[in-house]
Structures are given as structure tokens and as C-alpha cells.
Amino acid sequence: MSRPLLLIVLAAAGLRLWRLGASSLTGDEAGCMYFGAFPLNRLVEVILASHEVHPPGFFALVHMWTAVGWNEAVVRFPSAVFGIGTVLAACWLFRAWDPEVALPATLLMAVGTYPIQASRELRMYSLLALLITVALGALYRWLRSGRIGWLAVFSGCTAVSFWIHYLSFFALPVAFSWVLACRPRWSLRWMVAVAVAGLPFCLWLPTMRLQAQSQNMLLRPPPGPAHVVELLGRMAVGDVGPVDSLWLTAMGAGALLLVGVALRRRPGEPERLALLWLAVPIGILFLLSVLTSARLFEFKYFSWAMPGLAWLLVRGLQRLGRAGPWVLGGIVVLNLINYWTAVAPAHRYGPDWRTAGKALRQWSGPEVLVLVHPSMMAQPLIYYGIQPQQMQPVDALDREELGRRVAGHRTVYLVTTPNHPFVIASRLEWMLDEELVREQAWELPARLPSGVIRLIRYRVGGP
Incomplete structure (x- = not known):
């Protein structure tokens, strides 16, 4: 490893590991902890009972890793390691494309806020990016050398990725497009490798179908073309603003301009492959979100396509000359x-569930009812010490059911994330304001609307 590359890798490690446990777990992270706490032989049962949308692979990894420890830094550590591994895997592929571009493109992968964010949370996206990057790197080497070992690496990484996140399905069109671009004729070995990767997952398909049937996919509006430009801005400088951010859209326009510069004047094979890596998943998820009820276009879903953008940005910058x-x-x-x-x-941008849990521990008592809305937000409160019997997670609640739940209680606390699409649609807070007496409300602020937590105290009965 050269000295510049070593410095880049050290920077990548430092940015991913520094103060890794400073912020509290988010609702999604606590959900991973919740499912990871169950024995492996009960995992599928719990996933179905909880209407969880993800495959079991990552939860099984969490189950095994939490034997090491449960604090925030420890449980996030594997994601940071996967992120560092993705930087190295991207460099490995970039060097095969063009050693001159490899180092600055790796630098963007190392210091990019967008891939760093995926590496600092207990979620699937960092591992998914590593698996797909290694798979595509191995595929490229097979396309160039014909060595069957590289095809086996591609097949193995792809097979594992299916069990980590369903987004991995959209890496297959990227792989097929690379094969078409590099080998006009199909190879029997290639088709066998794809079949071997997908065959074990066929056992999970009936369960996946049940998961899909239990999901409400219409909570968010479909994306528009401006959101694609905004996505490029978030990938280039960080997912650090609310949706429809003008300055991130402007950054995306600049990134799109650099991509255009990279692709002019007969782009080479690396530029074409990088473009396919970036554009195929974005295009497919955008069209699915616009043309169907599946709202799959979310800004956080594309960290595994970041190497494609990094390569195109650097190639475009090279063609700017001295600038x-x-x-x-x-x-x-x-x-x-x-x-x-x-x-x-x-907690500047994300939710502060640690403080919310501390407040609820002080307020809990036999005459106190704590409603948590939406129900998934009970998981971080459980992590921060609120016993399940002390609260009642709710998603939908009519007036009759509310009357039954508050019977025997003098005080009701509502803990909610008011900007969550499901919360806005259900209007539970509005109903409680009509049926109970609001005494006080607190908000734990965050710069992102999704990070705001609201705690409201109600009195049961008249004034």
C-alpha cells in the first residue's frame, strides 16, 4: 500500500470511528437491535409478526455481534469496518480501471459525508455497499481475465447480499449491463453464477411475499425529476438537509455537470461502467416509485452506487484542466x-432518544400511561431503559379504544415523531387534543424534521 493510499485509508477510518457512540440510536437502529436480540431460531417468526420489511441476514449478524457488547459505539463498529472495507474495495476496482484516477476517486469515497453516514449507523447499507463493490470488482476482473475464481467471488458476494437487503436485487441489472457492455455474447458460466447466487434465496421468496403484503408504501409522494438531481447533490456532499433542499439540489446540478464533462469526447470503458453503476439503480427505483405504489426512491438507499459517482466526478475534474x-x-x-x-x-440532525428515555423513566408510575406513536419508536425507548409494560405502542387508535386504554390512568404521555408520514396521516395527536386535556408539551429539536421528538402530557378527565 502506497503512503498516499495509507493516509486516505487512515482518514476514512478516523472519520468513521471518531465519536461513533456519541449520538443515541435512531428508531431504525434500535429496530435492528430489537430483532438481533431474538434467538436465531425465532428470527423469522418475529420478523413476520412485527411486519418487518427486511430479510433476516443482517439481524443474524447483529445477534452474533452483540455478544461483544450493547453500547452505541460497539454495535455500530461493524458498519464502520464495512465502510472502510468499501473504500479499499473501490480503490481495488478503480486501479483496474485507471491508476491515475484511482487515488482521487478513493479520496472522495474516504471523506465523502454520504458514505460516512452509512458507515456510522447500525444499518444494512454499509455492508451492502461492501458486498456489491466487491462483487462488481470481481465481475470486472472475470470479464477481463476469464478466471473462474473471480466469477465465484461475484456469485458468493451477490448471494450474501440478497439476505442483507432487498436493494441488492437492483445490483443485478448493473451486473447484466456490465456483461453486455464488455461481452456482447452471453456466457454459460455467467448464467450459472447468477443462478447459483439466487438459488438459496428462493427459499425465502414466500416469506418475502408476505412481508410485501403487510407494507403501506403510499405514505410518501412519488419523486420528481428534481429529486434525482438532489440525490446527486446528497451523494456528492452529504445527506445533511431536509427534502427539497435548494442548496443540495444546486450541488446536484454541479455534480451532474461534472458527470457530463466526464462522458463527453468518447468516454472510455471505465466511464461507461461507472455510469451504469450510478444510473441503472437510480433510474429503476425512480420509475418504480413513479409508476407503481412502491415508494423505493429514498436518498439513503444509494450508498452502494457511490463509487460510480466518485469515479465520474474525478474524471470530469481531470478534464477541467488546471481548475x-x-x-x-x-x-x-x-x-x-x-x-x-x-x-x-x-443529535444536531438526528433524534435524541437517549434524553427521551431519561425523561420517561422519571415520569413513569402506576397511574401513568405512555403512548408511543408510531409503534416502531418504542424500540429505541426499550433500548434506553423503558420497560415494555410501561408503554403502549400504537399505530391506529379510535376514540372507543382510547377510552379503554386510558381507563384507570390520571396522566397520559404521548411520545411521537410529529413529522413522520404515518404520524401526519393518522392524526392521533389531534384526537388526543380533543378527548383529553393537554397540560404541557416538549420538543427535542433537530435540524432534520425526521429527527424531531415530541413529548406531550395529558390529563384524563375534565378541567
Whole structure:
């Protein structure tokens, strides 16, 4: 490993590991902890009973890793390691494409706020990015050398990725497009490798169908073309603003301009493959979200396509001539600013469930009812010490059911994330304001609307 690459890897590690446990677990992270706490032989049963949408592979990994420890830094550590591994895997592929571009493209992967965010949370996306990057790197080497060992690596990583997140399905069209671009004729070995990767997952398909039937996919509106540009901005400088952010859309327009510069004048094979890596998943998920009820286009879902964008940005910067290094430095500085102001500080953008749990522990008692809405937000409260019997998670509640639940209680607390689409649609807070007496409300603020937590105290009975 060269000295510049070593420094880049050390920077990647430092940015992913520094103050890793400072912020409290989010609802999604606590959900991973919740499912990971169950014995492996009960995992499928619990996933179905809880209407969970993800496959069991990552939860099984969490179950095994939590034997090491349960604090925030420990449980997030594997994601950070997977993120560092993705930087190395991307460099491995970039060097096969063009050693001159490899180092600056790896630098963008190392300091990019967007991939760092995926590496600092207990979620599937960091591992998914590593598996897909290794799979595509191995596929490229097979396409160039014909060595069957590389095809076996592709098949193995793809097979594992299916059990980690369903987004891995959309890496297959990328792989097929690479094969078409590099080998006009299909190979029997290639088809066998794809079949071997998918065959074990066929056992899970009936369960996956049941999961899909239990999901409400219409809570969010479909995306528009501007959201694709905004996505590129978030990938380039960080997912650090609310939806429809003008400045992130402007950053996306700049990134799109650089991609256009990279693709002019007869783009080479690496540019074409990088474009397919970036554009195929974005295009498919965008069309599915617009044309069907499946709202699959979310900004956080594309960290595994980041190497494609990093390559195209650097190639575009190279073609700017003398201005290229200065613009690259500006992108790096902007990412570091977003990291220090948005990612590293605890709870500036994300929810502070640690403080919410501390408050509820002080308020709990036999005459107190705690309603948690939506129900999935009970999971971080359980992690922070609220016993399940002390609260009642709710998703939908009519007036008659509310009357039964509050019977025998003098005080009701509502813990909610008011900007969650499901909360907005259900209007539970509005109903409680009509049926009970609101005494006091507190908000734990966050710069992102999704990070706001609201706690409301009601009195049961008249004034």
C-alpha cells in the first residue's frame, strides 16, 4: 500500500470511528437491535409478526455481534469496518480501471459525508455497499481475465447480499449491463453464477411475499425529476438537509455537470461502467416509485452506487484542466465541513432518544400511561431503559379504544415523531387534543424534521 493510499485509508477510518457512540440510536437502529436480540431460531417468526420489511441476514449478524457488547459505539463498529472495507474495495476496482484516477476517486469515497453516514449507523447499507463493490470488482476482473475464481467471488458476494437487503436485487441489472457492455455474447458460466447466487434465496421468496403484503408504501409522494438531481447533490456532499433542499439540489446540478464533462469526447470503458453503476439503480427505483405504489426512491438507499459517482466526478475534474484540483479540494472541504457540523455532533440532525428515555423513566408510575406513536419508536425507548409494560405502542387508535386504554390512568404521555408520514396521516395527536386535556408539551429539536421528538402530557378527565 502506497503512503498516499495509507493516509486516505487512515482518514476514512478516523472519520468513521471518531465519536461513533456519541449520538443515541435512531428508531431504525434500535429496530435492528430489537430483532438481533431474538434467538436465531425465532428470527423469522418475529420478523413476520412485527411486519418487518427486511430479510433476516443482517439481524443474524447483529445477534452474533452483540455478544461483544450493547453500547452505541460497539454495535455500530461493524458498519464502520464495512465502510472502510468499501473504500479499499473501490480503490481495488478503480486501479483496474485507471491508476491515475484511482487515488482521487478513493479520496472522495474516504471523506465523502454520504458514505460516512452509512458507515456510522447500525444499518444494512454499509455492508451492502461492501458486498456489491466487491462483487462488481470481481465481475470486472472475470470479464477481463476469464478466471473462474473471480466469477465465484461475484456469485458468493451477490448471494450474501440478497439476505442483507432487498436493494441488492437492483445490483443485478448493473451486473447484466456490465456483461453486455464488455461481452456482447452471453456466457454459460455467467448464467450459472447468477443462478447459483439466487438459488438459496428462493427459499425465502414466500416469506418475502408476505412481508410485501403487510407494507403501506403510499405514505410518501412519488419523486420528481428534481429529486434525482438532489440525490446527486446528497451523494456528492452529504445527506445533511431536509427534502427539497435548494442548496443540495444546486450541488446536484454541479455534480451532474461534472458527470457530463466526464462522458463527453468518447468516454472510455471505465466511464461507461461507472455510469451504469450510478444510473441503472437510480433510474429503476425512480420509475418504480413513479409508476407503481412502491415508494423505493429514498436518498439513503444509494450508498452502494457511490463509487460510480466518485469515479465520474474525478474524471470530469481531470478534464477541467488546471481548475480540476481546486474544485476537487473544494468538494473535499465541503464534505469535511458537513461532517463536522452535521454528522459528528450528537443529535444536531438526528433524534435524541437517549434524553427521551431519561425523561420517561422519571415520569413513569402506576397511574401513568405512555403512548408511543408510531409503534416502531418504542424500540429505541426499550433500548434506553423503558420497560415494555410501561408503554403502549400504537399505530391506529379510535376514540372507543382510547377510552379503554386510558381507563384507570390520571396522566397520559404521548411520545411521537410529529413529522413522520404515518404520524401526519393518522392524526392521533389531534384526537388526543380533543378527548383529553393537554397540560404541557416538549420538543427535542433537530435540524432534520425526521429527527424531531415530541413529548406531550395529558390529563384524563375534565378541567
